[in-house]
Amino acid sequence: MEVLNLSLWVRFSRGGQEGFGTLEGERIAVHTGDLFAGAAPTGATLALAEVTLLAPVRPGAFLGLWNNFHAAAAKQGNAIPDFPLYFLKTPRCVIGPGEAIRPPSGYEGKVLYEGELGLVIGKRVSNADEAEAAAAIFGLTCVNDVTALDLLLADAAFPQWARAKGADTFGPIGPAIATGLDWSALSVKVALNGRVRQDYPLSDMIIPPARIVSLISREMTLHPGDVIACGTSLGALPMRPGMQVAVTIEGIGTLENAYASAA
Template sequence: MAIWVRYRRDGADGFGVLDDDTIAAHTGDLFAEAAPTGEQVPLADVALLAPARPRRFVGLWNNFHEAAAKNGLATPAVPLWFLKNPGCVVGPEATIRPPASYAGRVVYEGELGVVIGARCAGVDEANAERAIFGYTCVNDVTALDLLTEDASFPQWARAKGCETFGPLGPGIATNLDWLTARVRVAINGRVRQDYPLADMIIRPARIIALISREMALEAGDVIACGTSLGAVSMKPGSVVEVSIDGIGTLRNRFEAAA
């Protein structure tokens, strides 16, 4: 398993494989023929960026058995998906901040993110599995009051697509045994979400295959697999940490609108 990261150092962006406190720098394309340069970059000398820059950022709703049962929801046969604005993506340590026009509740949702490594259009599950580059942590931040502001039109894209509402990171884990992993979200050190990924209703390869029937996916695109119980609103000044076994911890601070 490797952990791929993107970083900024002295105003220049790079990428490579993280090993403890050092990054093995690479050149080329992260998803095609990346080659090591031989340079070892100290982690302390860089700022980590979001590990992917998706052109399509897909999220799922109601994709965990325990949450569906608790909320009285039917088990979906196909992904119940929406699109997040790719411009909402930020990396580790970035500040999450709602728009100045919004004063309502802002909710964290810790999730497993699937990073696509090759084009997928009308693929079957076997080819979808092969097209997975790796996995990352996602905080699917939501302006909850915007979602239901108009009873005639649930505003998924608007509520979930505000600037800074798509933290990703800290890296992309390849060959991750996600079935044995758990998602944990801590707010100011207190764990508020802790659920097994094995409870997922529709699993990554099937999600990709079904979505690819309707929309092509490209290398670098991200699918957030949905969340389970425990997501609540954040207070300004809160530090939110999304951790997944084998990937690491995505840490961000939530602040009030400027």
């Protein structure tokens, strides 16, 4: 894994107040200002044990890709896309590390985890070429693109992507945003109760990050804080209440959430 001046940005709450900073071992160097436009260290630090980590970003737009890995496309018999096949998850579904994933009230069907690489946009980007798009990616994070599978095709006339993927708690992001990582050298691992169920290389991606951002920006202006989940590969399976699901990407960390019963 190539590291190019790695920083790990986190958001946290402490005593009813929210803040952000860089994670340095077991401490957070607190910053002030705008994460994407002039964040400055305050000189203060906090012990990680003193705070609750939040999702490291509050996206204005939260996009997810489908069918973006060669291995999964080959197994499922899907054609290789030329343009990102994307859907929108509501930003209101976002939760942070340690928060519980819950199915919608009354839903008794399958709920899948999908471990993915998330791209965090750092500057406004519209109709960009790939070099401009690459420069607009602030950093990388872990995403669990949770899906209520039985809702997706509940109506044969209308695939319900937003409903299936946008329920409350269906967008875990975190634990940090890493800058300075080479995405192509990374792998995504997902463990259920400690047993690895997904383990796939990001180098198998069909449409790579800079091209994803470039192509989407032709149709949709992206803004600082927007998140794009790059799609998942083989091994996405249903969860059962009581399970712990952990998405790990080396250099970013582990995003762990419990899957609980409906509230």
